[in-house]
Amino acid sequence: MKIKTKLRAGFGFLFVIVLGFGLIALFFLNSISSKAKLILKDNYKSIEFVAQMRNVLDGGDYPFSRANAQIFERNLEFENNNITEPGEKAAVERVVEGYKRLKIASSFDAIKAAEREIRFALSDIETVNMRAISDKNESANREYSRAETSIAVAASFCFIVLFTFVINFPGFVANPLSEFSQAIRQVGNGNYLQRLHFNNNDEFTELASSFNSMAKKLHEWENSNLSKLKSEKSRIEAIIAQMQDAIIGVNEKGEVLFLNQLAAKLIGVDEQTTIGQNVSELMQKNELLKNIIQPQGDNRTLKIYADERESFFQLESREIIVPNIETDDNQAISSSSRSAGNVYVLKNVTQFKELDQAKTNFIATVSHELKTPLSSIKMSLKLLKDIRVGEMNGEQLELLEHIQDDSDRLLKITSELLDLSQVESGNLKLNFALTRPQEIVQFAVEAVKFQAEQKLIVLELKCEANLPEVNVDIQKTAWVLVNFLSNALRYSSEKSKVVIEVVSKQGFIEFSVRDFGKGIEEKYQKRLFDRYFQVPTDGQNKSGSGLGLAISKDFIEAEQGKIWVESALGEGSRFCFTLPTA
Secondary structure, three states: OOHHHHHHHHHHHHHHHHHHHHHHHHHHHHHHHHHHHHHHHOHHHHHHHHHHHHHHHHOOOOOOOHHHHHHHHHHHHHHHOOOOOOOHHHHHHHHHHHHHHHHHOOOHHHHHHHHHHHHHHHHHHHHHHHHHHHHHHHHHHHHHHHHHHHHHHHHHHHHHHHHHHHHHOOHHHHHHHHHHHHHHHHHHOOOOOOOOOOOOOOHHHHHHHHHHHHHHHHHHHHHHHHHHHHHHHHHHHHHHHHOOOEEEEEOOOOEEEEEOHHHHHHHOOOHHHHOOOEHHHHHHHOHHHHHHHOOOOOOOEEEEEEOOEEEEEEEEEEEEEEEEEEEEOOEEEEEEEEEEEEEEEEEEOHHHHHHHHHHHHHHHHHHHHHHHHHHHHHHHHHHHHOOOOOOOOHHHHHHHHHHHHHHHHHHHHHHHHHHHHHHHHOOOOOOEEEEOHHHHHHHHHHHHHHHHHHOOOEEEEEEOOOOOOEEEEHHHHHHHHHHHHHHHHHOOOOOOEEEEEEEEEOOEEEEEEEEOOOOOOHHHHOOOOOOOOOOOOOOOOOOOOOOHHHHHHHHHHHOOOEEEEEEEOOOEEEEEEEEEEO
């Protein structure tokens, strides 16, 4: 029999037992309810009618007043319509006859005789109904006792049946599962010879067959792959040892798992004795190892004396995540992932560092050498424009304007390259001084005022009053603001406006320049402050060298500030930077 059929039969049997017990209880409860209703239904009303009529008689008002007569007659009529017990009708008729004589009686004796007859009749009605209530109550009690006995017998029977079912039935499912749990635990401990045997012709038999097949294949796999695993481990160790980069592996317990010969040479330890030692203890004796395992800040370039010279190494660290399969006695096999430790790789970047230094020196030399001829060109242009040298026609003047624009652009690029070389070589010098933010803004506005007037662009200044001073390099900070304004004017349409705003925010002064041009696409915003990066243009605006914003970022960060951009297509751009207050 299949497990599903067993479960259906078992729960069906439970349903029949519960339903049968419920029907028995419902039958007896209905019987008791009907008996109780008989007690309170009619007899209680008759007693109430009698009491109302007796209250009228007890008033002693003869003949009755109109109100009392109505009360007596109404209750008498109700009682006449509520005759339910034997002998009750005759008593009611005696009341009727007595009431008739009471209404026509004129003498005191006649009234008393009629009243006495009515009271005796009312007493008989009350006695008949009280006796009926008592009899029906006895009948209800007998019915209740019978129901109580029957329900107790049915409940005892159902309890015995259900208790037997609860004790025995789960074994059909629990016993095979227990055997499976023990077998799985054995396999988890490496006993691949564990087997299960069921002969019930159900799902457990099929599952046992699959389990036996799995255990057999695991046993075969263990025997066939053990040597292969050892060979692969040796090969991986050989690959790590022969790699050109220094590699150090630390497991999740903080122990050195492996390191190649180059890594051992760099940190000055013995390769064989170091493996297996706790890395925290080694760091206490080896400062270089401490800088590798716990690098300070975001600088991942280490300068190490190797090969009889200073060499540069780029540090890379990776957390090793491996699949993890866990088994539990009460749960199925679960698959997850866990950390197996970290691998630290030191790549020798000395050659690239030297090339970068050579590039920086070349840029500085070329930029410096270009300044002299550019200055001569600007001086020659100024002399050519002097009418004392000689007048020129319109075409010649236009050519001179183009030459001057190009020479100004070359001079600006040359200055930016010189600034960049200072930053890259670490020779950036800042002359810090306390200054008011308004002075920096006024200096920058004056520098671009003529450029704004040429395009009829309004420079709108929003500056809070009583701003605290900042401790910065005035010229370099103003240069950043001028760079922002120049870009804003370049990409703004004529007769528009550029907003310069200076506000105080939580210990910082925020400078911002907002234009209302076409804006910058989101995919370009993250790269705006990268060196040599230029946003693609439509050809209407001349692009710069791609260094202005990168140098601006270096200047602001050197002053412990932050720089960023906010922009959306069609809404313009807002370039901002903050500086700490003094």
